[in-house]
Amino acid sequence: MYSTAPLVVLGLGANLGDPVGQLREAVRRLRELLRVEAISSLYRTAPVGYAEQPDFYNLVCLARSALEPAALLAETQRIEREMGRERSFRNAPRAIDLDILAMGDMVVDAAGLTLPHPRLHERGFVLVPLAEIAPGWRHPILRRTAAELLADAGELERVERIQAFD
Ligand code: ATP
Ligand code: CA
Ligand code: CA
Numbered sequence: 827m828y829s830t831a832p833l834v835v836l837g838l839g840a841n842l843g844d845p846v847g848q849l850r851e852a853v854r855r856l857r858e859l860l861r862v863e864a865i866s867s868l869y870r871t872a873p874v875g876y877a878e879q880p881d882f883y884n885l886v887c888l889a890r891s892a893l894e895p896a897a898l899l900a901e902t903q904r905i906e907r908e909m910g911r912e913r914s915f916r917n918a919p920r921a922i923d924l925d926i927l928a929m930g931d932m933v934v935d936a937a938g939l940t941l942p943h944p945r946l947h948e949r950g951f952v953l954v955p956l957a958e959i960a961p962g963w964r965h966p967i968l969r970r971t972a973a974e975l976l977a978d979a980g981e982l983e984r985v986e987r988i989q990a991f992d
Pocket of ligand 2: 923925
């Protein structure tokens with residue numbers, strides 16, 4: 827007997843170069859790494875935290891993977907690096923950002939990896955696409971669904987649906 831691999835929720839963002847092209851390339855590479863089950867629409871969003879930069883393009887992706895959290899993080903960081911991501915500061919402009927939002931019900935609080943992502947419930951660019959494709963997804967700590975987190979989040983940054991991604 828083996829059980830289904832945990833549901834992995836990934837948040838993708840880009841706001842430099844050709845952001846939509848980079849999101850497509852990142853999804854292509856993610857498909858080589860894990861079993862992608864759903865991809866949200868493409869959204870254009872106002873930058874959060876550091877305003878003096880271009881709008882972001884964001885999407886959320888649901889996938890299955892048997893990789894351990896640290897191994898998946900190493901792989902997503904490799905993709906970021908190979909796609910020309912330069913490490914600078916939190917919320918800085920970037921060619922590609924791959925955040926692991928959650929892996930099943932796992933709760934991880936390690937130096938380089940926190941699961942679920944500690945800021946996911948405050949972010950329109952996460953909650954709107956997540957509620958689109960998985961409104962019933964439940965936050966492993968807050969015990970609220972994506973739809974509930976979105977309804978409770980109060981005023982969020984501008985989040986505009988552009989088009990279906992595929
Ligand atoms: P934020 O995490 O607020 O979205 P950011 O994406 O701009 O900010 P980065 O510079 O991409 O931040 O990442 C900083 C560090 O966050 C990474 O080196 C990574 O080790 C760590 N990290 C912790 N938890 C996670 C996670 N769930 N997914 C991705 N990176 C994480
Ligand atoms: Ca991020
Ligand atoms: Ca990141």
